[in-house]
Amino acid sequence: MLDQTADLDRVFQALADPGRRVMMERLSQGPASVSELAQPLAMSLAAVLQHVQVLEASGLVRSQKSGRTRTCSINPAALRSAEQWISARRALWERRLDRLGEVLETSPPEDGTTGER
Amino acid sequence: MLDQTADLDRVFQALADPGRRVMMERLSQGPASVSELAQPLAMSLAAVLQHVQVLEASGLVRSQKSGRTRTCSINPAALRSAEQWISARRALWERRLDRLGEVLETSPPEDGTTGER
DNA sequence: GCAATACTCAAGTGCATGCTTGACCAAACG
DNA sequence: CGTTTGGTCAAGCATGCACTTGAGTATTGC
Numbered sequence: 001m002l003d004q005t006a007d008l009d010r011v012f013q014a015l016a017d018p019g020r021r022v023m024m025e026r027l028s029q030g031p032a033s034v035s036e037l038a039q040p041l042a043m044s045l046a047a048v049l050q051h052v053q054v055l056e057a058s059g060l061v062r063s064q065k066s067g068r069t070r071t072c073s074i075n076p077a078a079l080r081s082a083e084q085w086i087s088a089r090r091a092l093w094e095r096r097l098d099r100l101g102e103v104l105e106t107s108p109p110e111d112g113t114t115g116e117r
Numbered sequence: 118m119l120d121q122t123a124d125l126d127r128v129f130q131a132l133a134d135p136g137r138r139v140m141m142e143r144l145s146q147g148p149a150s151v152s153e154l155a156q157p158l159a160m161s162l163a164a165v166l167q168h169v170q171v172l173e174a175s176g177l178v179r180s181q182k183s184g185r186t187r188t189c190s191i192n193p194a195a196l197r198s199a200e201q202w203i204s205a206r207r208a209l210w211e212r213r214l215d216r217l218g219e220v221l222e223t224s225p226p227e228d229g230t231t232g233e234r
Numbered sequence: 235g236c237a238a239t240a241c242t243c244a245a246g247t248g249c250a251t252g253c254t255t256g257a258c259c260a261a262a263c264g
Numbered sequence: 265c266g267t268t269t270g271g272t273c274a275a276g277c278a279t280g281c282a283c284t285t286g287a288g289t290a291t292t293g294c
Binding site: 134136160161163164167168171185186 | 259
Binding site for chain 4: 017019043044046047050051054067068069
């Protein structure tokens with residue numbers, strides 16, 4: 001089985017940088033070149049390229065060179081995996097809250113043997 | 118004004134660490150103390166505490182002390198904000214693909230062999 | 235050919251992160 | 265009481281990250 005853990009590491013790490021999120025926002029409107037991505041960002045082209053490489057290593061972005069320009073585009077599958085991890089945890093938590101609500105109606109707070117599932 | 122950007126920074130940064138995600142997975146099953154969170158993690162209690170502080174600063178986790186134990190629990194609102202950011206970008210991208218339709222699928226140099234590294 | 239464009243590579247710098255150890259405090263327990 | 269248990273604070277350290285500059289390569293356009 002795949003080491004999904006390291007993969008999620010890279011995805012969340014990639015999304016943790018505000019500049020990279022700006023790039024993702026730009027890319028969600030459509031493909032763009034490296035220098036287009038650089039435009040709103042007040043940093044050197046070389047720095048932007050490094051960000052692109054981080055995004056690519058995480059799988060969030062794919063790119064290909066044609067001529068002298070590199071065109072980047074979003075890979076929605078990687079976004080989906082991060083989204084699913086989050087929503088699964090949230091769903092678990094909220095389902096638990098539901099159960100807890102029912103228990104509080106009838107039981108005293110102390111329940112020593114919590115038979116999980 | 119609310120700087121949602123810095124907030125998302127902290128949330129994604131918090132989720133980028135595998136140990137912290139393990140803690141979130143544990144917490145999604147229900148509240149836990151710091152030492153319970155530490156149990157599967159092969160690091161010192163002090164280190165775990167620092168992780169808890171990161172999670173708390175991001176808003177993903179809340180905690181309160183009663184007696185000598187600190188009990189941590191998930192705050193689903195923060196999870197939801199990250200989830201929404203991701204799904205919004207993915208939705209934009211996918212809507213764009215819809216609008217453009219199959220027309221853009223022109224000039225494939227080769228068939229869909231996306232070269233995985 | 236020559237110059238501008240678009241990117242790429244390497245090395246270096248400064249600050250943030252993830253961890254450690256050691257001292258310390260306070261609640262629980264015998 | 266004293267000891268264990270659960271947590272907290274403060275340095276300190278090693279690594280990683282986000283940049284920079286400077287040089288270099290491949291295309292495009294004149």
